[in-house]
Amino acid sequence: MDKNDWKFKKLGESVWLPATVPGTVHTDLLANKKIEEPFFRTNEKDLQWIDKEDWEYQTTFSVTEDFLKKQNIEIEFEGLDTYADVFINGQKVLTADNMFLAWKSDVKRYLKSGENTLRVYFKSPIKAVLPEYKSLGYVVPVSSNDQADVKVSTYSRKAGFHYGWDWGPRFVTSGIWKSVHLNAWNDVKIEDVFLKQLSLKNQQAENEMQLTLNAAGKMNSTVEVWAENKPILKKEVLLTKGQNQINLRFDMKNVELWWPNEMGKQKLYNFKVLLKNGNEIVDNKTIKKGFRTIEVVQENGSQGQSFYFKVNGKPVFMKGANYIPQDNFLPRVTHERYAHVINTVAESHMNMLRVWGGGIYENDVFYDLCDEKGILVWQDFMFACAMHPPLVELKKSIATEAEYQVKRLRNHPSMALWCGNNEIIGFMTGGFWGEKAPVFPTKKDSLEFYYMYQDIYHQILPSAVFANDPEKFYWSSSPNGKNYDMTNSVDKARGDQHYWGVWWGKVPFEGYNDNVFPFMSEYGFQSFPELETVKTYALPEDYNIESEVMKAHQRSSIGNGTITYYMKDRFIVPEKFEDFLYVGQVLQAEGIRMAIEAHRRAMPYCMGTLFWQIDDCWPVASWSSMDYYGRWKAMQYMAKKAFEPQMVSVFKEGNDLKIYAISDDYKVINAILNVKFRDFDGKNLEQITQNIKIPSNSSAVIKTFDWEALVSKFAPEKTLMEVSLTLGGKTLAVNTFYFTNPKNQKLPSPKISIKKLDSSTLEISTDKLARYVWLSIPGGINVFSDNYFDLLPGEKKVVKVKNGISFSEKDVKVMNLKDTY
Numbered sequence: 001m002d003k004n005d006w007k008f009k010k011l012g013e014s015v016w017l018p019a020t021v022p023g024t025v026h027t028d029l030l031a032n033k034k035i036e037e038p039f040f041r042t043n044e045k046d047l048q049w050i051d052k053e054d055w056e057y058q059t060t061f062s063v064t065e066d067f068l069k070k071q072n073i074e075i076e077f078e079g080l081d082t083y084a085d086v087f088i089n090g091q092k093v094l095t096a097d098n099m100f101l102a103w104k105s106d107v108k109r110y111l112k113s114g115e116n117t118l119r120v121y122f123k124s125p126i127k128a129v130l131p132e133y134k135s136l137g138y139v140v141p142v143s144s145n146d147q148a149d150v151k152v153s154t155y156s157r158k159a160g161f162h163y164g165w166d167w168g169p170r171f172v173t174s175g176i177w178k179s180v181h182l183n184a185w186n187d188v189k190i191e192d193v194f195l196k197q198l199s200l201k202n203q204q205a206e207n208e209m210q211l212t213l214n215a216a217g218k219m220n221s222t223v224e225v226w227a228e229n230k231p232i233l234k235k236e237v238l239l240t241k242g243q244n245q246i247n248l249r250f251d252m253k254n255v256e257l258w259w260p261n262e263m264g265k266q267k268l269y270n271f272k273v274l275l276k277n278g279n280e281i282v283d284n285k286t287i288k289k290g291f292r293t294i295e296v297v298q299e300n301g302s303q304g305q306s307f308y309f310k311v312n313g314k315p316v317f318m319k320g321a322n323y324i325p326q327d328n329f330l331p332r333v334t335h336e337r338y339a340h341v342i343n344t345v346a347e348s349h350m351n352m353l354r355v356w357g358g359g360i361y362e363n364d365v366f367y368d369l370c371d372e373k374g375i376l377v378w379q380d381f382m383f384a385c386a387m388h389p390p391l392v393e394l395k396k397s398i399a400t401e402a403e404y405q406v407k408r409l410r411n412h413p414s415m416a417l418w419c420g421n422n423e424i425i426g427f428m429t430g431g432f433w434g435e436k437a438p439v440f441p442t443k444k445d446s447l448e449f450y451y452m453y454q455d456i457y458h459q460i461l462p463s464a465v466f467a468n469d470p471e472k473f474y475w476s477s478s479p480n481g482k483n484y485d486m487t488n489s490v491d492k493a494r495g496d497q498h499y500w501g502v503w504w505g506k507v508p509f510e511g512y513n514d515n516v517f518p519f520m521s522e523y524g525f526q527s528f529p530e531l532e533t534v535k536t537y538a539l540p541e542d543y544n545i546e547s548e549v550m551k552a553h554q555r556s557s558i559g560n561g562t563i564t565y566y567m568k569d570r571f572i573v574p575e576k577f578e579d580f581l582y583v584g585q586v587l588q589a590e591g592i593r594m595a596i597e598a599h600r601r602a603m604p605y606c607m608g609t610l611f612w613q614i615d616d617c618w619p620v621a622s623w624s625s626m627d628y629y630g631r632w633k634a635m636q637y638m639a640k641k642a643f644e645p646q647m648v649s650v651f652k653e654g655n656d657l658k659i660y661a662i663s664d665d666y667k668v669i670n671a672i673l674n675v676k677f678r679d680f681d682g683k684n685l686e687q688i689t690q691n692i693k694i695p696s697n698s699s700a701v702i703k704t705f706d707w708e709a710l711v712s713k714f715a716p717e718k719t720l721m722e723v724s725l726t727l728g729g730k731t732l733a734v735n736t737f738y739f740t741n742p743k744n745q746k747l748p749s750p751k752i753s754i755k756k757l758d759s760s761t762l763e764i765s766t767d768k769l770a771r772y773v774w775l776s777i778p779g780g781i782n783v784f785s786d787n788y789f790d791l792l793p794g795e796k797k798v799v800k801v802k803n804g805i806s807f808s809e810k811d812v813k814v815m816n817l818k819d820t821y
Contacts, residue, residue, distance in 0.1 A: 001118070001180040004059040011054035011121070022331040024081070024175035025055050025122070038328075039618050040537050042552045044169045051172035052127065057120040061182070065113050070184035071216050073108040075118075079178030081330075082158040083123040089116055097128075098157040099177070100361055100382060100401045107182075122174040129155035132391065138441050142386040143427065144557070145358075154386040157397050160358035161325060166556045167613070167622035171328045178331075178363075188215045188239060190283045193273050194410060197291065197471060198249075205255045205291050211246040211273065215239040221282075223248065224274040257312050258290025258413045260351040261374035262645060262664070266290065268371060268413070290371060290413025296473040304493025307518040308607030309352075309376070309416060315697060317600070317664055318376070318608035319643045320345065320352035321625065322522060325359040328617050335365055340630045341615055342369040344783075348636065349643035352376045354478075354521060354610050357422035358384030361405045370414035377414045378521070378610070380478065381405075381461055383421035387428060388456065390448040398456060402464035410469040418465050420457035420476040423498065428453060478521050496608070498522035502591060504558070506565060512595040513651070516602045523595055524612035524623035526556060526563055527588035527635065528581045532778065533627045537619045543577040554621040563587070563621075570741045572821060579820040586772045586817070589634035589788060592625075596642040597649040600662045603699040611639065630781050634772070634788040646694060648673075648723050650737035652707060659703040659723055661694045661733075669694040671732060673702055676722040677714055680748050680769040682793030685714060694725065694732070711739060718746045720769070722792075736790055747771060747818045752791070756809045757798070764797040764814070771817040773797075778813060780805045791816075 001021070008019040008028055017032045029035045029050070036043045067073070075088070080096040080103055087093065089112065094105040129152045139151070146153045147164030164170035192212040199206045209225055218240050225233040225248065233250050256267040268288040275283040292312050299306045309316050326333045326341065345353060353370070355362055357380030370377055381402065388394060409415055428449075440446040457476045465474045481495040497517035501507035503525055512523070528534065528545070542549035545560045554560055567573050567587050574580045592611050599609035614636075616628040625636035646669070647662040663669060675688040692702045716739035724734040738745065748768035755763040764773065770791045776782050785800035801807070 001059070001061060001182055004061055006057055006059045008055060008057045011056055016058070019057055020331075021057070021059075021176045021180060022079075022178050024173040024177060024329050024331060025050060026171055026173055027329045027332065028175070038169070038171060041539070041542070041549045044171070044552065048170065051174070052124050054124055054127075055122045055174055057122070057176060059118050060115050061118060062115055063111050063113060067184055068108070068111060068113060070108075071186045072106065072189075073111060073182065073184045074104050075107045076181045076183055077103045077176065077178070078180070079176070080120070081122075081173055081175050081177040082125050082156055083128040083174075085121045085123075087117075087119045087121070098397050098401055099159060100157055101404055102178075120176060125156055125158060125172050125174060126150075126152060132389065136389055138445065140387055140389050141427070145385055154388050155391075155394070157382075157394075157401060159325065159330075159360050159382070160384050160386065161617065162328065164555070165358065167324075167620060167624075168555060168617050169328060169620075173329065175331075185283065186216070187219060187277055187282055188213055188221055188275060190273060190275055190285045191243070192407060193271075193285045193287050194407070194468075195271060195287060195289045197289075200255070200291055200293050203253070203255050203257070205252045207250055207252065209233070209248040209250070209271075209273070211248070213237075213239060213244040213246060213275065215241055215244055217241045219277070222276040224276065225250070226272040226274070227252070228270055252291075255291045258292040258371075259374060260311055260316060260376055261346050262349060262351065263311070263314070263316070263374070266372055266374045266413075287411050288368075288371065289411060292413055294376075294416050294471075294473075296417065296475070298494070303605050304518065305495070306605075306607070307495055308604075311376075314666060315604065315607065316351065317603055317697070318352040318519070318610065319596075320350040320354070320375075320610045321614035321639075322356050322610055322612045323353045323359075323614055324356055325362075325617050326615050327628075330360065333363070337630065338363070338365050338369055341626070342366070342373050342375060344626065344630075344632070344636065345375050345614070346373040348640040349645065350375065352378060352416070352608070352610060353614070354378040354380070356380055356384065356613075357382050357419070361409070367409060367412045367414055371412055375414055376416040377412070378417050378419060378478075379409065379415060380419045380422055383424060383456070385423050385427060387424065387449055388452055390452040395452075395455060395460065399460045399464070402461050403468060406464050406468045410472070415469075415472060417473045417475060418461070418469075419478050420461050420474070422478055424453070424457075425477045425480065494518060496521040498612075500524075502595075503562060506562065508569065509566070509591045509594050512591070513598045516598055516606050518606060519608040520595075520599050520606065521608070521610050522612045523592075525566070525588045525591040526559055526621055526623050527584045527633060528554075528563075528621040529616075529619060529627035529633070530585070530631060530776070531578045531581055532776070533619050533629055533631060534581065536629070545577075545580065550621075553619065556621075559621055566591070570743060571817075572743050574820040576820070582774060582815060583817070583820055585634040586788060588623075589638040592635050593638045593642050596639065597647070597651070600642075600647055601649055601651060601660045601699050603662060604697070611635075630783075632783050632787070634774070637784075637787045637789075644733060646725060646732040648725050648733040648735045650721065650723055650735060655707045657705040657707050657710060657737075658701045659705075660699050661692060661702045661725060662699040663694045664697060665694075666696050668696050669727060669732070671725045671727045674722075674724045674726060675703070678720055678722060678792065679715075680718045680720070680746070682768065685719065692725070714739070716740045717744055742771065742817060745771075747821075749818050750791075750816060752814050752816065754809055754812050754814060756812075759806070760801045760804075762799045762801065762812065764791060764799060765795065766791045767793055769793070774815045775799065776813045776815075777801070777803075777805065777807050777811050780807075 006019040007016040019028045082099040084096040088110040091110045096103045145165045147170045153163040194210040196208045272286045462474045479497045496519040538549045616624045619628040645664045649660040673692045677685040721737040725732045750766045750768040750770040752766045783802045
């Protein structure tokens with residue numbers, strides 16, 4: 001029914017306007033030119049009236065006499081945002097109050113032959129919960145991310161980021177945000193298919209196909225299961241009226257395993273279930289299944305308790321990022337945008353994304369792409385940074401939501417872990433974001449919130465996982481020092497942690513070296529997007545980070561000042577606006593590179609690093625590595641390098657300068673270490689070569705220098721140390737170490753040459769050291785095979801242009817750090 005002619009209007013108005021389904025009120029108003037572009041300049045503040053209004057959507061559809069003869073006809077909304085009453089021909093057929101549920105209703109008795117009218121009435125998501133808000137008698141503690149004076153976000157089962165966040169605007173949407181269907185069936189239908197993997201040993205899988213069948217009455221039916229277009233199982237079943245649970249066991253031999261990215265293939269088996277009455281196929285469903293084992297290992301050791309993922313029996317260092325919704329207006333996210341993010345993740349040597357709990361349970365295409373690319377998913381339930389009012393109906397809604405979402409996602413091999421919430425333990429016990437623990441009017445009120453927390457995260461959510469997807473690991477909160485424990489949200493010796501000393505605490509970047517935990521599930525640093533993106537929301541007169549417009553697109557309370565504070569420590573702060581954007585991105589990238597290297601050097605004590613965050617929901621200054629339009633920031637390019645399977649890292653520890661070799665491989669690699677000391681004009685000052693062993697799936701020091709001896713021998717302000725690992729003439733890893741920060745370096749003024757080799761290939765060379773060489777082609781969504789790299793004399797850097805646009809050598813813009821002086 002998405003393709004029907006939909007129309008909408010504000011309640012009380014007489015004029016209907018064309019609408020798009022799936023969609024939102026905001027995007028429909030924009031399409032009808034009733035509002036200005038929400039993301040442009042400061043338009044956001046002028047659009048806050050929209051969520052205070054009620055809205056109506058309407059369409060007509062035709063039904064034939066033959067269609068009406070079906071025994072069962074139901075309407076299905078895959079998603080309603082959020083408070084809605086649905087009417088068919090003036091009769092109410094359902095009421096919705098949870099954005100994260102699909103809504104169905106039997107509507108056969110309301111339909112007529114010929115034209116029918118479907119109307120959806122959306123209540124204001126603000127006004128809908130005001131009675132509960134007022135009746136409670138006190139304000140429910142929520143973080144400052146809810147950017148309204150009256151903070152009601154925690155009363156609704158709706159995406160938290162819609163109410164604002166420290167990287168996002170406040171657009172509290174309403175609308176039919178997913179597809180609508182009118183389904184008809186006779187006798188029996190397949191409601192759900194779950195392929196439960198009972199065991200997987202020696203490439204033999206013991207399985208149980210769990211089917212939920214809905215029968216109109218007592219009957220005999222036949223179930224057939226096919227795998228890879230071959231029949232593997234057939235069974236006669238006796239059904240009774242209503243829901244029937246059918247469990248069918250079967251084994252598969254010589255199964256090909258599903259592996260995470262860069263560990264092997266992502267084999268997905270195609271299964272089809274046929275439901276027959278006699279020889280007639282009355283229903284069928286298909287699913288894909290990847291056979292793998294995943295476990296979270298928590299073992300006590302000399303450094304504390306481990307927290308790592310083991311896939312198919314192998315310990316895996318998780319490399320990845322946190323993921324937020326890609327748009328404030330969710331239906332605008334296309335398949336192409338999903339593919340761009342997941343392809344970026346895979347290309348950047350990542351193997352995990354954390355779907356953060358203040359957004360949404362993502363669309364099916366997201367998980368399908370993760371299945372195909374080998375990207376494991378750490379899946380938060382949708383709870384973040386806020387406590388929830390102790391309401392019985394809210395708990396019931398949460399329980400229904402949890403069961404629905406666990407069942408929806410359980411067949412995906414990419415699903416690795418369910419997590420109860422984001423940072424709520426820290427919020428309740430105090431200490432997070434510099435805030436104190438909440439104070440309640442009475443001890444009774446305080447206990448009610450405590451029990452609400454226990455009920456949701458230690459009863460409702462784990463019960464939904466254990467009952468419907470027992471293979472998955474449940475973790476009650478992130479960060480968390482110990483599951484089911486409200487006193488250990490920060491514990492360096494165990495669990496997963498969010499480290500924000502860098503940024504919020506203004507700890508120098510070197511703090512990343514001293515604050516390493518078993519699993520680093522959040523850390524980050526901000527930057528602005530590049531000028532091409534800024535142009536989409538600002539005018540030239542706004543090109544100052546302290547302008548009203550630029551501050552409107554900077555939602556962190558300490559944002560611009562903190563970027564400048566760190567920049568002064570390491571770089572010469574540019575005067576020009578575009579130069580500031582460029583250096584800001586380089587600053588962010590260097591900080592995150594240092595963090596990733598620290599985490600990987602700490603293997604196997606630390607076995608995971610997920611930076612905050614990979615994407616944006618609007619064009620903004622944020623912690624993202626890609627901006628709203630998909631342009632890679634410097635951080636994404638440096639993360640790609642830092643996540644390569646083999647890494648060489650140089651780290652000063654006291655008076656020792658240590659070289660580490662790090663590898664994700666499961667075998668020891670005999671390689672050659674090459675160390676070159678060069679000046680900034682490219683002259684070789686000294687060279688060392690030696691045979692080394694790169695450890696298997698771990699980290700080890702392979703060379704140590706005396707720091708004082710080096711800085712006495714070489715001028716720190718104009719010397720670099722190039723370190724590489726090679727095998728059979730092939731470079732496995734390379735890194736460049738500088739003895740002082742860029743602001744103290746005596747950088748030359750390089751002459752950079754660009755040569756176009758073919759339609760998508762560039763060759764770049766220089767006569768002197770060029771730091772952070774940035775290539776761009778104005779007007780495009782630029783993605784290159786490499787960017788923001790250091791280039792030395794004598795090197796010829798070959799770079800692929802990946803956005804498919806035609807260009808000439810003159811179109812290519814090149815910039816390096818010295819250009820900002």
